[in-house]
Structure formats: C-alpha cells, structure tokens
Amino acid sequence: MAVDIPAGEIYAVAQAEAEVSAELHAWLMSSTMSVKSYPAELASVLGSLDGAARRVVEAIKYFLIRPDIFDNALGMAANFTWSDGEGEEKFVPIPPETSSSAMVTFSTGGAAAMQVGLDKGYRPLIGMRHLFRAMQESEPRFRWIDITIALELAIKEALIRKHPEIELLILEMPSPPLTKLYDKIMKHYLGEKSPYLAVIKTGMETRNKLLHRPDGVVITETQAADYLREAHKAINHVFSLLYPEWSVAKGMTSGFYTNTGKTT
Structure with missing residues (x-):
C-alpha cells in the first residue's frame, strides 16, 4: 500500500497491489460493471485504500496542527481505477456515500516532506489525539484533566517507540510521576529533558487536586x-526528538495551539 501527496493539489493518491479471484477479475473485465452487484472482495480493497488515505488526513491534522479537521474528514475517492500491469488503467464505479472533506494544498517542498513521513510510517502519538480532544473541550476542569492525560500518554509512547525493549517496564511497572518522565528518563532515552518541566509539574499537581478534591479547585x-498551549509545545518537543531527521517533526516545535484557537 502506498500513498502519494501531489504538490499543489487537494487530493491524495492511494495505490495497492492485490491478488484477485477469478470472479472479481471477470467482473472487472465485464463491460457492465454495476454498483448494484458490487463484489465484497472489491469493497475490501476500496476499504484498504480508504484507510491509507486516512493516514494523510491524520498526518495533516496532527503534524500541521489543524484541530479544525475532524478525524472522519475524508472526501470520497474521486477516481478508482485498476490495471493488470499490462494494459491501460480502467475506471471502476464507486458506490455512492456521504462524506466530509479536508482540503489542504501543499507546496512542492511541503508535499515532499510529508511524503517522507508517510513512506516511513511515522504516525501521530496517541497523546496528540487526546490533546486535540482537549482543544475541543469547553469546560476548563475537564480540559485540564485531558491535557495531563495527553502528556502522560505522549511521553510513554515516545519512549516505547524509541526503545521497544522497555515497553514491558513502561506498561507494567508503577508509573513514575510526569516530572521524572519528562526529566531524567526523557533525557536518558530521548537525549534531552523537557524545557517545560515547570508547567508539567504544575499541571500534574493541579490534576491530582482536581481528582481528589472535587470542590476545592477552580480552573479558569x-x-x-x-x-494547553504549553503542553502542546512539550508534546511537539518530544515528537521532534523521536524523529530528529524529519523536517516536519522539527517544524512542529514552532507551532502550537493558542488561546484564540489558532496555531502560530
């Protein structure tokens, strides 16, 4: 499965090679391909292509910091073609369905940089998903708790990605406080400690008060x-250490969520 991002366009191209049954081949070769008789085998292939394209939406949302894009924001495939490798490409009808879309046009350099990450299988951290959910949360109390969860998940997953051999320790042993995870442990395994330790410490302590003293803390x-802004910076910094050779990861350290709901 491969996904290509053309520069200057608002679509992605997903390609896959697959062995097909004799029945599906006969249907593809027929002159009257009808969505009424759409083969389940072909629907499965189309689903795989759809999943690959969703990786592009995911990358745009989390790596380019676009919290306005919903996770299900993916337009319908504009063209679905097939070829046996020996002849010209032929169009295949696509069953109609409703959808939403996310349109982002890349420059040549931007498309190439994003393509590198897709080709190497770089994926957002689960903590990023929780952080972006916090961006949509309107209640300050719940937002604070979600942000702290995002910080914990992000550093743990980054450590495991970088050093898979410590996964069992990270997942099974009692979790160290965030201040240790983002300080000595992060420096040892990722090369640097977080420059946002003071914020992380305050965030962790306040989260504990919110959980154990339900009526004793008011968050504005x-x-x-x-x-949220500082936590976003901290997670982006972790991600940049995880993939230091990738220009998109480096660029994420200069972009973050602001109080007005925009990125800078």
Whole structure:
C-alpha cells in the first residue's frame, strides 16, 4: 500500500497491489460493471485504500496542527481505477456515500516532506489525539484533566517507540510521576529533558487536586488555555526528538495551539 501527496493539489493518491479471484477479475473485465452487484472482495480493497488515505488526513491534522479537521474528514475517492500491469488503467464505479472533506494544498517542498513521513510510517502519538480532544473541550476542569492525560500518554509512547525493549517496564511497572518522565528518563532515552518541566509539574499537581478534591479547585478558561498551549509545545518537543531527521517533526516545535484557537 502506498500513498502519494501531489504538490499543489487537494487530493491524495492511494495505490495497492492485490491478488484477485477469478470472479472479481471477470467482473472487472465485464463491460457492465454495476454498483448494484458490487463484489465484497472489491469493497475490501476500496476499504484498504480508504484507510491509507486516512493516514494523510491524520498526518495533516496532527503534524500541521489543524484541530479544525475532524478525524472522519475524508472526501470520497474521486477516481478508482485498476490495471493488470499490462494494459491501460480502467475506471471502476464507486458506490455512492456521504462524506466530509479536508482540503489542504501543499507546496512542492511541503508535499515532499510529508511524503517522507508517510513512506516511513511515522504516525501521530496517541497523546496528540487526546490533546486535540482537549482543544475541543469547553469546560476548563475537564480540559485540564485531558491535557495531563495527553502528556502522560505522549511521553510513554515516545519512549516505547524509541526503545521497544522497555515497553514491558513502561506498561507494567508503577508509573513514575510526569516530572521524572519528562526529566531524567526523557533525557536518558530521548537525549534531552523537557524545557517545560515547570508547567508539567504544575499541571500534574493541579490534576491530582482536581481528582481528589472535587470542590476545592477552580480552573479558569485562561488557565486551561495557557496550560494547553504549553503542553502542546512539550508534546511537539518530544515528537521532534523521536524523529530528529524529519523536517516536519522539527517544524512542529514552532507551532502550537493558542488561546484564540489558532496555531502560530
């Protein structure tokens, strides 16, 4: 399975090679391919291509910091073609369905940089997903808790990706406090400690109070928004250490969520 991002366009190209049954081959070769008799085997192939294209939407959302893009924002395939490798490509009808879309046009350099990450299988951290959910949360109290969860998941997954041999320790042993994860442990395994330790410490302590003293802590919208911004920087910094050779990961350290809901 391969996904290509053409520069200057608003679509992605997903390609796959697959062995097909004699029945599917006969259907493809027929002159009256009908969606009414759409083969389940072909629907499975189309689903795989759809999944590959969703990787592009995922990359745009989390790597280019576009919280306005929903996870299911994927337009219908514009063209579905097949070829046996010996003849010209032939169009295949696509069953109609409703969809939403996310349109982003890349420059030549931007498309090439994003393509590198897709080809190498770079994926967003699960913590990034939780952080982007926090961006959509309107209640400061819940936003604060979600942000702290995002910080914990992000550093743990980054450590495991970088050093798979410590996965059992990370997942099974009692978890160290975030201050240790982002300090000595991060420096040892990722090469640097986090420059956002003070914010992470405050965030962790406040989260504990929110969980254990339900009525004793009040979080304002401004406080939650400031915490979200700094946590986003911290997670982006972790990601840049995970893939230091990738220009997109490096660029993420200069982009973050702001109080106004935009990126800078």
